Amino acid sequence: MDFIGVPVSEDTTNTKNKVKKTMKRQKPxxxxxxxxxxxxxxxxxxxxxxxxxxSTIKNKQRxxxxxMKLKQEKRKQKLELRKKRKKERDAxxxxxxxxxxxxxxxxxxxxxxTTVDPEDEEVAFDEGTDEFSAYFNKLTNPKVLxxxxxxxxxxxxxxxxxxxxxxxxxxxxxxxxxALKRIIPQCVSRNFTYLMVINEDRKVPxxxxxxxxxxGPTAHFKVSSVRLRKEMKRRxxxxxxxxxxxxLNNFSTRLGHSIGRxxxxxxxxxxxxxxxxxxTFHNQRDFIFFRFHRYIFKNEKRVGIQELGPRFxxxxxxxxxxxxxxxxxxxxxxxxxxxxxxxxxxxxxxVEFKAx
Amino acid sequence: MAVxxxxxxxxxxxxxxxxxxxxxxxxxxxxxxxxxCLTRDQEVxxxxxxxxxxxxxxxxxxxxxxxxxxxxxxxFTESRECGDLSQGRFTGLAVMDSSLITxxxxxxxxxxxxxxxxxxxxxxxxxxCRMRQNPSQRHHxxxxxxxxxLKLWDLQRPDxxxxxxxxxxxxxxxxxxPVWVRDIAFIQDSNKIVTCTGxxxxxxxxxxxxxxxxxxxxxxxxxxxxTLSLPADQASxxxxxxxxxxxxxxxxxxxxxxxxxxxxxxxxxxxxxPSLPVLASCGLDRFLRVHSxxxxxxxxxVHFPSMLCGSDTAGEVEEVKAEEEEDEDxxxxxxxxxxxxxxxxxxxxxxxxxxxxxxKRKRKVAKQ
Numbered sequence: 001m002d003f004i005g006v007p008v009s010e011d012t013t014n015t016k017n018k019v020k021k022t023m024k025r026q027k028p029x030x031x032x033x034x035x036x037x038x039x040x041x042x043x044x045x046x047x048x049x050x051x052x053x054x055s056t057i058k059n060k061q062r063x064x065x066x067x068m069k070l071k072q073e074k075r076k077q078k079l080e081l082r083k084k085r086k087k088e089r090d091a092x093x094x095x096x097x098x099x100x101x102x103x104x105x106x107x108x109x110x111x112x113x114t115t116v117d118p119e120d121e122e123v124a125f126d127e128g129t130d131e132f133s134a135y136f137n138k139l140t141n142p143k144v145l146x147x148x149x150x151x152x153x154x155x156x157x158x159x160x161x162x163x164x165x166x167x168x169x170x171x172x173x174x175x176x177x178x179a180l181k182r183i184i185p186q187c188v189s190r191n192f193t194y195l196m197v198i199n200e201d202r203k204v205p206x207x208x209x210x211x212x213x214x215x216g217p218t219a220h221f222k223v224s225s226v227r228l229r230k231e232m233k234r235r236x237x238x239x240x241x242x243x244x245x246x247x248l249n250n251f252s253t254r255l256g257h258s259i260g261r262x263x264x265x266x267x268x269x270x271x272x273x274x275x276x277x278x279x280t281f282h283n284q285r286d287f288i289f290f291r292f293h294r295y296i297f298k299n300e301k302r303v304g305i306q307e308l309g310p311r312f313x314x315x316x317x318x319x320x321x322x323x324x325x326x327x328x329x330x331x332x333x334x335x336x337x338x339x340x341x342x343x344x345x346x347x348x349x350x351v352e353f354k355a356x
Numbered sequence: 357m358a359v360x361x362x363x364x365x366x367x368x369x370x371x372x373x374x375x376x377x378x379x380x381x382x383x384x385x386x387x388x389x390x391x392x393c394l395t396r397d398q399e400v401x402x403x404x405x406x407x408x409x410x411x412x413x414x415x416x417x418x419x420x421x422x423x424x425x426x427x428x429x430x431x432f433t434e435s436r437e438c439g440d441l442s443q444g445r446f447t448g449l450a451v452m453d454s455s456l457i458t459x460x461x462x463x464x465x466x467x468x469x470x471x472x473x474x475x476x477x478x479x480x481x482x483x484x485c486r487m488r489q490n491p492s493q494r495h496h497x498x499x500x501x502x503x504x505x506l507k508l509w510d511l512q513r514p515d516x517x518x519x520x521x522x523x524x525x526x527x528x529x530x531x532x533x534p535v536w537v538r539d540i541a542f543i544q545d546s547n548k549i550v551t552c553t554g555x556x557x558x559x560x561x562x563x564x565x566x567x568x569x570x571x572x573x574x575x576x577x578x579x580x581x582x583t584l585s586l587p588a589d590q591a592s593x594x595x596x597x598x599x600x601x602x603x604x605x606x607x608x609x610x611x612x613x614x615x616x617x618x619x620x621x622x623x624x625x626x627x628x629x630p631s632l633p634v635l636a637s638c639g640l641d642r643f644l645r646v647h648s649x650x651x652x653x654x655x656x657x658v659h660f661p662s663m664l665c666g667s668d669t670a671g672e673v674e675e676v677k678a679e680e681e682e683d684e685d686x687x688x689x690x691x692x693x694x695x696x697x698x699x700x701x702x703x704x705x706x707x708x709x710x711x712x713x714x715x716k717r718k719r720k721v722a723k724q
Contacts, residue, residue: 327579327580331600331621
């Protein structure tokens with residue numbers, strides 16, 4: 001074995017030597033190339049056809065090197081340009097032209113024609129006489145029934161319990177396999193103004209049906225990114241019994257108005273400011289983000305907030321006229337998959353971008 | 357007011373009780389109502405043309421009043437009491453040589469003769485969803501509703517219906533198929549009637565044949581069909597459902613010829629132009645849309661800014677006026693190629709000469 005082993009080791013040393021030798025031999029050839037790579041790249045850039053791209057270089061290390069160089073150069077150019085511009089700006093002083101407005105998703109959005117003008121008489125009349133007008137005229141007090149799909153598990157149960165601490169006057173009931181159409185008349189006779197059903201999939205809440213009673217409308221939401229209280233970092237103490245304040249952001253279109261009113265009518269009229277709790281529904285690109293906070297005024301300018309949880313995201317799937325009736329109900333708005341992004345269906349605030 | 361109303365080519369009623377006129381060529385919408393005296397019980401249930409020249413619009417309100425709007429003067433000229441809330445909403449309005457036909461949900465069909473107070477009454481059965489008049493024989497009306505099969509009435513002999521549809525055969529489980537007629541239309545020149553149901557069926561009946569069951573039955577989608585309209589070419593029908601799906605169905609075999617996209621909410625009103633391949637639709641999404649039936653593309657979209665607001669747009673029924681759409685088509689044509697423009701005009705003006713003439717007259721008035 002040893003006998004055999006020796007020649008093998010010799011062989012390997014030989015090959016190693018060979019490799020080394022070849023490396024040594026190659027190095028002197030390569031080094032000048034490396035040193036003059038900038039010149040070479042420039043010369044290469046001029047000599048190569050205009051379609052030359054770095055990805056055609058087959059040596060990985062070299063390709064990487066070249067790429068880094070290219071990047072550095074670009075960065076340098078950018079910096080110089082910026083410096084130059086700043087100098088010009090300083091030189092011009094007050095006469096300098098206004099800065100360019102950066103392109104953002106928000107300002108690239110096409111104006112939605114359904115955006116509500118607050119002074120519109122017709123909207124005012126419509127909203128003054130719709131199903132929520134009883135709440136907004138302070139004739140009714142909200143009373144919410146929260147239930148789930150049949151046999152809720154794990155997170156869904158806890159989510160319902162925590163929702164009930166956020167919404168005052170909310171009652172959580174076990175579904176007991178009852179049909180929604182049979183629950184609704186009973187709710188109406190017991191003066192409930194909302195029926196909220198949390199649906200789940202594989203123990204995770206994924207849908208919410210929010211039905212305003214006694215005569216609609218019914219909204220169906222997709223629920224995602226649910227974070228319960230226990231999973232939250234830097235969470236405050238559990239919320240108190242005080243009525244929270246409600247903040248509704250960006251519910252600006254006609255559809256947004258109806259949804260916003262729907263959320264507003266979930267909470268009692270007069271918030272208890274002593275509780276310093278606030279529930280936020282923030283609409284951004286048709287997703288509604290819910291957060292629940294406690295705030296404190298540290299001085300006249302600074303406010304501290306502390307999240308109390310839970311937090312979740314909603315997306316409207318459909319808005320139906322009347323109470324829950326998925327088969328024969330008439331839909332005011334149904335989410336449909338758009339083929340062209342700028343085709344323009346009315347969203348809460350539509351996500352449409354200018355076609356470039 | 358008068359000038360405004362003469363511009364309008366499409367009339368839309370709203371849930372708030374506002375009558376809206378839309379000028380497609382000018383892309384403007386006007387409200388014809390006093391904003392101060394709006395109430396929810398003025399919700400427009402149904403609309404109809406008051407005379408064959410299309411200068412009057414009849415509006416059936418929720419509170420049982422029928423209002424007459426003159427499109428030439430731009431004001432409401434008349435309002436009469438034709439029922440009350442207890443009898444349900446209006447399901448159909450029609451005019452037959454100066455007498456008015458009304459039908460309410462509870463099934464009371466009345467003929468109000470001009471001048472005299474005596475009315476003829478027919479009980480057509482409960483749960484009526486729609487009453488329609490045969491445009492060629494104006495004393496024929498058809499009714500139908502929930503558990504109320506299609507019936508054809510001759511108003512000159514009101515004691516018995518001339519045709520009562522028979523329910524289709526039991527299904528494969530030998531269960532009775534529920535009846536729910538949602539909308540009716542008369543196919544011109546063939547004496548046939550097409551209906552759509554709340555159970556997403558489209559049926560064609562032939563009252564002239566001894567067969568009382570539908571001669572053609574087809575299904576579209578899985579949601580209740582709310583309304584239908586017959587395009588100018590006879591062999592098809594456009595239906596709409598509660599999810600805002602619109603489809604053109606072929607009446608020869610009952611196959612879908614094409615779908616019309618873009619609606620976000622349930623359809624309440626559909627109307628095809630009597631001569632041009634143009635379709636106007638409106639519904640709960642608070643938009644009036646005008647599609648071309650040829651290539652099914654969207655031609656106009658009007659979002660009544662105020663109307664939405666005002667009206668929830670929900671209870672909307674609308675009527676397309678033949679004339680001005682043409683007028684507006686001219687505008688569009690002139691924007692495109694000149695050659696095509698001439699060709700198109702020649703073809704479209706011939707079949708609807710009368711309306712074309714009226715356009716010209718109206719334009720003159722507007723200029724004055």
